[in-house]
Amino acid sequence: MKYDHIMVRFGELSTKGKNKNDFINTLFKNIIRALKEFKNLKYEKRYDHIYIILNDENPDDVLLRLQDVSGIYALSLVYKCENDLNQIKQASLELIKQEEGKTFKVKCKRGNKRFPIISDEITRHVAGNILSNTSLTVDVHNPDITLSIEVRDEGTYIFTKTILGAGGYPLGVGGKAMMMISGGIDSPVASYLMMKRGVTIECIHFASPPYTSEAVIYKLNDLLHILNKYQPRIRLHIVPFTNLQLEIYKHADESYAITIMRRMMFRLATILAKRRNCPVVASGESLGQVASQTVQSMNVINEVTNIPIIRPCVVMDKTDIIKIAKRIGTYEISIRPYEDCCTIFAPKNPKTMPRLDECKAIEEKFDYQSLISEAINNVEVKIIEEDNQDELL
């Protein structure tokens, strides 16, 4: 017997009170978009679940794709039958026969109170039928197979397996962030974590040609392409950073260069964020990873802006960040060996405990404001979108 539906359960949405409908509508749209390649699917939106009618599409492929959609708590392949005890008994038996294991348990929920038989009795009928027609035995504490039955107004759903979804909130319900992206391992992971919480991102990248290679832009393109799985359209702002960076190295002591550079980057990101209506800036910084990511450095660098800076990876270990990067598929692109503007001219001994007054003194030595305006006026924008089939391929 084939499962014909997928039941999508919402995660934290149930805490959302009056906004719940907006959340469900957004999730519903996101699901349809994520599954657009499966042409035969049909969708049903209900107050507490979304149902996807498979119409013979491969359930494993559909489930795999759904696991990338944020805002889904769990997914089950379900069989739908009429609210009729005999049908329920028959279907339950057929479905449990397909499973491997020796022990089972039946769970029942009766949302439709007009159905005349109470949950406990349905459970007894179904379990009795299974006991007399298979060699399975009951174990209510540690069953190998859990058969769940949900009797609802429109019909009864039966299922045996539940897999976890991505969690988080549907993309688009959490507003927008300006994400600082370098092309390394951390910033794509931070982007993913933001999206998972429902926040749409725009990306800002600092390029220092000819010291940094055009290859970095190709790399970013490939990285964002992977993130297109979660957000189908990403705007990338490429800020020309060469002139500013050269000036910094002219005026700042080498040990302060990185700190000043980061201060400039945050200034630029703040301006762009405000211009693009992003209430926050996000970055892939992780505590202690490099000199500019110590708490003292963060304090001194953060001083240039009053916009909230969200750092989703801030307390994560590198190994955990890499684990996520590998899972979402950005790792292998991130490790392509190109220099970014943080690694060129990298000083041998950068300050791990920079002082604010020192920074201010250095910044007084040159007219960084006009260089910042120049950079902002020459931002190049690229839109990275989900591929349509390339004609060449």
Next chain:
Amino acid sequence: MSKLTMANRIIYLDNAATTKVDPEVLKSYEEVALHHNGNSSSIHQVGMDASSLLEKGRNQVLSLLNVSRTHQCIFTSGATESNNLAIKGIAFNYQNRGKHLITTVIEHPSVLNTFKQLEELFGFEVTYLKVNEKGKVNPLDLAKALRKDTILVSIMAVNNETGAIQPIEEIADILKDHPKVYFHSDIVQGIGKVDIPFSKIDLITFTSHKIHGLKGCGCLIKNKSISLTPLNCGGGQENDERSGTNDVAGIISFAKALRITLENQNQWRYHIKNLIQPLVDYLKNNTELYQLNSLPEENPYIVNFSLKNKKAAVVVEGLSREGIMVSSVSACHSKGERMSYVIYEMSHDPNLSHNMIRISLSKDNTEDDITQLIKKLDQIVKGIR
């Protein structure tokens, strides 16, 4: 003028040797060769454009096979190179674990002769699994042949002469319990034609020109956890495992040929299944003349039969003069008086092995092709001495 002009039109029934290039595929080749002609290893914009296109092609191949998460794709010059790279690459790289290899007696020469070389020059020991009268390997024989020092099993998915489908799924399941034994499969004649459990195979060989692409481009799909000793040393392309400037146009057109093939495989299979039925019926109704060696109900793409009392070479020549191209002993070594080792392993009959004829089809063949074939074949076989 060549003999080809003697017939009004060509009926091409040797698609297991090579296929007609799809015009859509050729269009991509031309576009890339003219407008994306960088060296994908150069770091300037033109080079990066080529490299980015190349990677798109690579990703498409992997995702079409549904193995993006687990496997990598190495592009090569074709299936012969892929087979050499897979087998020698594993043998050399893992020989410290053991020097025993397993394959079958019916593999393509690019596999068999690679194993022969490993035996003769490099001191490896090879077990050659036999096949039954249907040309199939028994998975239990494999289970028995496995030893502590076995490092590689290479078994083709579909035989190139008979079209016999090998039990790849069962073999993969046996090898699942032997994680240190790698499983290579040459699926050249199977891709887009029969169902293959790609994700269960560690190393997969196939090539462009058998699926309506161009000659000179193939690939080896390889599980990410495996490293190979490269056969071509050089500039470190293809993850250092196959140096040599990438043929981006060939690769892109290959990826396109694969997409078109996989998208249409069910439709094509259905078409060919219907097409060959009259031929199969004809052969089965004339058992005094023919013996059917293949199982067209399993794989309709190849119909292989032997002439019981006539010379195949004469019939193939006669058909060719009528404009009908079929194959006798496999194209790789049909020159000289040889017999089909595949049919011999199945029948142990030199006469049947010598007088084998292979009809292999593609989506482009028509009902009329088969009607003509049956008519001419019947005339020739009954007409010659």
